[in-house]
Amino acid sequence: MRRITRIATVxxxxxxxxxxxxxxxxxxxxxxxxxxxxEKSAAIAYDIxxxxxxxxxxxxxxxxxxxxxxxxxxxxxxxxxxxxSEADKVQRLTxxxxxxxxxxxxxGFAYAPAIKKVAEKFPKTTFGLIDDTSVTGPNIANLVFNxxxxxxxxxxxxxxxxxxxxxxxxxxxxxxxxxxxxxxxTQGVKDTNPNAKVLSAYLTQPPDFTGFAKPDLGKAAAKGQxxxxxxxxxxxxxxxxxxxxxxTANAGKWAVGVDSDQYNQAGLAxxxxxxxxxxxxxxxxxxxxxxxSVQDGTPQTGEVRYxxxxxxxxxxxxxxxxxxxxxxxxxxxxxxxDIIAKKITVKTAP
Numbered sequence: 123m124r125r126i127t128r129i130a131t132v133x134x135x136x137x138x139x140x141x142x143x144x145x146x147x148x149x150x151x152x153x154x155x156x157x158x159x160x161e162k163s164a165a166i167a168y169d170i171x172x173x174x175x176x177x178x179x180x181x182x183x184x185x186x187x188x189x190x191x192x193x194x195x196x197x198x199x200x201x202x203x204x205x206x207s208e209a210d211k212v213q214r215l216t217x218x219x220x221x222x223x224x225x226x227x228x229x230g231f232a233y234a235p236a237i238k239k240v241a242e243k244f245p246k247t248t249f250g251l252i253d254d255t256s257v258t259g260p261n262i263a264n265l266v267f268n269x270x271x272x273x274x275x276x277x278x279x280x281x282x283x284x285x286x287x288x289x290x291x292x293x294x295x296x297x298x299x300x301x302x303x304x305x306x307x308t309q310g311v312k313d314t315n316p317n318a319k320v321l322s323a324y325l326t327q328p329p330d331f332t333g334f335a336k337p338d339l340g341k342a343a344a345k346g347q348x349x350x351x352x353x354x355x356x357x358x359x360x361x362x363x364x365x366x367x368x369x370t371a372n373a374g375k376w377a378v379g380v381d382s383d384q385y386n387q388a389g390l391a392x393x394x395x396x397x398x399x400x401x402x403x404x405x406x407x408x409x410x411x412x413x414x415s416v417q418d419g420t421p422q423t424g425e426v427r428y429x430x431x432x433x434x435x436x437x438x439x440x441x442x443x444x445x446x447x448x449x450x451x452x453x454x455x456x457x458x459x460d461i462i463a464k465k466i467t468v469k470t471a472p
Contacts, residue, residue: 164189164413165198165223167214169230170334171361172201176387177380178360178405182229182252184382185409192410193417198223204335211236219244225263225416227409228252231299232331237262248421250412252405253299255425263415263422265408269299270306270468271461272401272435273358276378277310278457279399279437280354281318282450283376288319290347292340292366294333294359296324298471303358303380303401305469313466314453321347322472325362337365344369344377354378354398364390371396381405383438400438404428431462 166186168179186197198221200214211228215236218226227250228237238257241249248261255264280289291307293300308320323343325333333339340362344355348370356378357366363380370377371393379400384390390397408428415422428434437454439445460466 161196162193162417163196163198163221163223164225164227164416165200165218165221166227166229166409167200167211167218167233168202169232169360170202170331173199174389175361176364176384176389177382178403179229180387181382181403181405182227182409185406186413188406188410189413193414195413195417208235212239215240215249216243219247219249224248225250225412225421227265227412229405230254231256231297248412248416248423250409252408258424260423261421262424263412264425265405265412266425266427267403267405267408267435268427268429268468269358269401269403269435270302270309270470271430272403272437273303273306273356274310274313274461274466274468275437275454275457276356276399276401277307277312278314278453279310279444279450280307280356280376280378281311281314282453283398283447284315284318284354286351286353287315287317288321288351288353290321290323290344290350290352290355292343292347292355292357292359292363293322293324294340294357294362295326295328295331297328300324300358301472302470303356305472307356308472309469310457313457319351321350321352323347325359333362334360336362337368340365340367341369345373348373348375356380356401358401367393367397379438383440385438385440394441395443397441399441399444402436402438404434404436407434430458 173183190197225248231254234254234257237249237251241259250263252265291304311318325339344366354376355370357363358380367377376398381403384400385394385397
């Protein structure tokens, strides 16, 4: 039977806050017993929002779950805590590595400083860092994606599907990574319809990263853009994006999901008919491939990039209504081919 070990940060200062993170990011942490030396195990430390965000973190979990099933390993998970410090991340990663998990994967760029510190102390453990290349090392694999390329395709689809000529983009936190989503989306919209209007909004500014975790903020931002005439809204905001999807769907307009194929996420089933498409990042495969490489004895290190050419990013077509839009699909497929052929260079900053 599959067994998941879930580990919480053990600092006294963070313990009380763990319950808050659990409420929006998954189930309560439990068994933190040490791994048997003969039992192979891998671990992931979640980003803000935790497991249950219907998006980024859940995609990472799917990779761990697949590795458990296919590779017969034990999986461990660690949730973030609200308002946590850098020391909390270091402690979380250290605990996972000390228990024998290999690899240990930090889900999100926020883990970069912590991984830099911890990887040096555990040279025989492979550390995966998703969405960041600023920290490197002989035992660090930087799992990164061409988010701007998938977002360009979403921009093409949004421009084609829009009846008002106004679409919206919502970013969780205004950081370079999310600016890539905005840049690609806006370029795709403008290349398709130069007269289209793109409304952009960010939920929080660094160092406040709660824009990735609060659905109410996403809902309010989406309502503002809908009031401004947008009839397609794309949110790259983690758990907060679910609020944007809710507001957009309730208004009878099109929502565009992110990271996971959100049309198929159980937690968003009520709104799925209005999820036109989703910009997917194959975080599941990135996590699985890293775990497999370690188990095979040839661990990945350095930059491991996933783009359109490797189907590492893309645009989901699960919604039957989307599949009926022949003109939209044709435009998206042409754009995809042109990006892969390098006829189109997608911007990484607005």
